[in-house]
Amino acid sequence: MTTSATSPFAFLWDEPAFEPFATLLRRRWDFLPKFDAAGRLERFTGSFMWEVDGFVDALRVKSETDTAAIRVDRAGGKVWERDGAALDVLHQLVELPAPSDPRAPHLVVGSAPRLWTP
Numbered sequence: 233m234t235t236s237a238t239s240p241f242a243f244l245w246d247e248p249a250f251e252p253f254a255t256l257l258r259r260r261w262d263f264l265p266k267f268d269a270a271g272r273l274e275r276f277t278g279s280f281m282w283e284v285d286g287f288v289d290a291l292r293v294k295s296e297t298d299t300a301a302i303r304v305d306r307a308g309g310k311v312w313e314r315d316g317a318a319l320d321v322l323h324q325l326v327e328l329p330a331p332s333d334p335r336a337p338h339l340v341v342g343s344a345p346r347l348w349t350p
Contacts, residue, residue: 241273243296243318252322256280256291285331287311293318301325309340 244253256278257263263278278291286306293299300315301324312328314321329336 239273240295241276241293244293249296249319249322252319252326255326256322261289261291282331287331289325289328291321291325303328303331303337305331305338305340307340311340312337313341 243249259280261278261280263276265276266274268274275292275294277293280289282288287303289301289303291299291301296318297316299318299321301313301321302310303312304310314324331338
């Protein structure tokens, strides 16, 4: 674990987090940084669209202990989601099968409709 006064994201360049992050870069994920008012990196997000299947994988990293990833289908239905430590989430995201793989999650995680109240 790296503790850096210059960046809370320095851990991404250390083993073992570097390998899964580098894998996403090789897969041509799009990443977008978000900076605070002082110009420091506050968080970054990444996404990858599976063109053939229409699914989208997304990642949000706020810190080494606050990371989330999700896969949605073409209708926006959530089929996979993880949050927690960056290292755990990155490894699970890299190991997630392509949407066309029979082992990939396809069942949309539903939620009950909101109860109408007068």
